[in-house]
Amino acid sequence: MQTITLDGYADVREAYRQHDLKQALYDAGGxxxxxxLLVLHGGEHRRRRRVENRLFRRGTFRYWEKAFLRDVVHDTLAPFRAAGRADLLEIGYRTIMNLTAMVAGIxxxxxxxxxxxxxxxxxKxxxxxxxxxxxxxxxxxxxAEVQAALDDFDRVFLQPSITRRRALLERFAAGEVTEDDLPxxxxxxxxRNWDELGIDEDxxxxxxxxxxxxxxxxxxxxFSHAADDWFTWAQRDPEAADRARRDPALLQRCVYETLRLHPASPVxxxxxxAPITLRGGTEIPEGSFVVLDIAGANRDARVFERPEEYDPMREVPADVPRWGHAFGGGMHACIGTELAGGVPSPEQPTPxxxxxxVLGTVTLMLDxxxxxxxxxxxxxxxxxxxxSARDHFAAYPVVFDAP
Ligand code: HEM
Structure with a gap:
């Protein structure tokens, strides 16, 4: 079978939007x-995404950020800070774990x-x-380990969460509670959309x-990469790094630059x-396997000047997000972009x-x-x-200077 690798920014963007390119990264991870959601295609994907999208309406995360995200971030960090040391992976997971569980409904x-x-x-x-x-x-x-974890997760967390929701939905159907009482x-x-989606318990x-x-x-x-990049920058250009540290809108750009250079999903x-011809002329025969090299496309010199350089203040074309393709694109574009990455802040925001x-969790955590x-x-x-062959840290110990 033929494999075609796309590593140009424009090719990857176009490929993301092709309806005849079907997800193939997770076949081994079945x-x-x-x-x-991430492996569904066509009508099935559209139906599921429509149902789940409703939870991610614009404005939801703005409200979350104002209402409680900062507290979650500070409360999670507090014991590590008091102990004088921490591991960035552990801080990252602990902060986001409860939020993600809330989104999932666990x-x-x-x-x-x-x-x-x-x-x-x-x-993990x-x-x-x-x-x-x-x-x-x-x-x-x-x-085998993952299957065992799924069984335990089901017993400990999922079944009780399902039971509580089914009971609430019954009361909702009976008119005893309102929409606002439903998680x-x-x-x-x-x-709620069980029959329409045709899903089962598995x-x-x-x-x-x-x-x-x-x-x-x-x-x-x-988060671990954003901190690592910032620490390295602070050694190279302490003044610029310190300026960014003091301004959340600039710190957000640091996070975006990290996402560009170290996308969590590098491909x-x-x-x-079906056969496809991209605007740049690349022919993709039917049945071929297409690799979208995100890490490569995010370093495309036609779009990002001095692409290898970590430069949070860089200029980027107006139609290109600073994170490049780190949040994907097209039908599978990341549903959590706004929660994790916020909304790009204008250069000199009015009051x-x-x-x-909306800064996004990663910026709040880095801040x-x-x-x-x-x-x-x-x-x-x-x-x-x-x-893992991926660009991940397994451990990133940090110490805190005495407050
Ligand atoms: C920095 C953080 C994040 C990054 C870099 C990221 C990246 C991505 C990427 C690249 C994809 C598309 C994959 C593909 O096309 O094959 C994706 C999809 C997705 N992400 Fe994220 N993500 C992040 C955070 C989150 C969060 C916080 C959530 C939810 C709480 C989330 C939920 C999803 C879902 C549900 C999809 C599948 C969307 C679909 O198939 O329609 N992500 N993400």
Whole structure:
């Protein structure tokens, strides 16, 4: 079978928008990814996405950011700061875990740190299952571990969450509670649209597991890279880095520049359902396997000057997001873009624009981390993930300067 690799910015953008290119990255990760939103195609994808999109309406995350996100970020950081040290991956996962569980519709009845830790272990295992295509471990062993984690997750978290929602939906149908009493989460949306979507309990379980890992892993990864890039920048150009540290709109640009250089998903893969010719002339025969090299396209010198350089203040063409293709595009474009990345802040916001600003979780986390005086632990350098060919940190120890 022919493989075609696209690594130009414009080619990748066009490929994302082709309806005849079908998701193909997660075939190996079926144990957790089969029938999830990210692998559905055509009408099935449209129906599921329409149902889930309603939860991600513009404005929802602006409200979240104003109402409680900052507190979540600060509360999660506080014990690490008090202890004087932390691991960035752990901070990242702990911060985003409860938020992602809320989006997915996974209840945490006790709200204890142990409960978050348990979800964190599940999310990490699901993530390993989803990215099986990149694993350097024995795939059969990984698959068995992921299946066991799914069974435990189902028993401990999912079934109680389903029972509570079904009871609420019955009361809603009986007119005893109103729409406002129903949780706004993926699980409730799926239960309400069960027949229209034609799903079963296994699909439901995988969709919730997929959300848990999709939201948490990429955010934790972006956070560790964003901090690493900023620390390196601060050594090279302390004045510019410090200016960005003090201005959330500039810090957001730092995060976008990190996403461009270290996209959590460095490649996307599709299969051609029909022959396609891209505007630039590339021919994609039917049945071929198409690799969208996101990391490569994000360093396309025709779009990003000095592409290898980390330069958060760079100029980019008006129709190009600063993060390049890090949030994907077309039908599978990341549903959590606004939650994780916020909305790009204008250069010099008016007071009104500043009030409306949505910075996104990664920027809020980076802001809190740097304000707390974090720096890499000189005695314990960061380590890459030895079990993945992807550009991930497995550990990133930091210490906090005394407040
Ligand atoms: C920095 C953080 C994040 C990054 C870099 C990221 C990146 C991506 C990318 C590249 C895709 C498209 C994959 C493809 O086309 O094959 C995607 C899809 C998706 N992401 Fe994210 N994501 C992030 C955060 C989140 C969060 C916080 C959530 C939810 C809480 C989320 C939920 C999803 C879902 C549900 C899809 C599938 C959409 C569909 O297939 O229609 N992501 N993400």
């Amino acid at each position: 144990v957790v990814m089969a029938d999830s 209840d945490q009845p006790t709200g204890s740190p142990e409960e978050t830790d348990e979800l964190y272990r599940f999310a 295992k699901f993530s390993e299952g989803a990215t099986m295509v990149h694993t350097t471990r024995d795939p059969e062993v990984v698959r 706004r989460d993926v699980l409730t949306a799926l239960l 699909v439901l379980r995988r969709e919730c597991a997929f959300y848990l890992q999709a939201g948490s892993h990429s955010t934790a990864d972006a 996307a893969q599709r299969r051609a359902l 009104e624009q500043a009030h409306e600003q 809190a981390l740097l304000t707390a005086g974090a720096r890499p632990d000189p005695a314990d350098p960061p380590r890459r993930d030895p079990h």
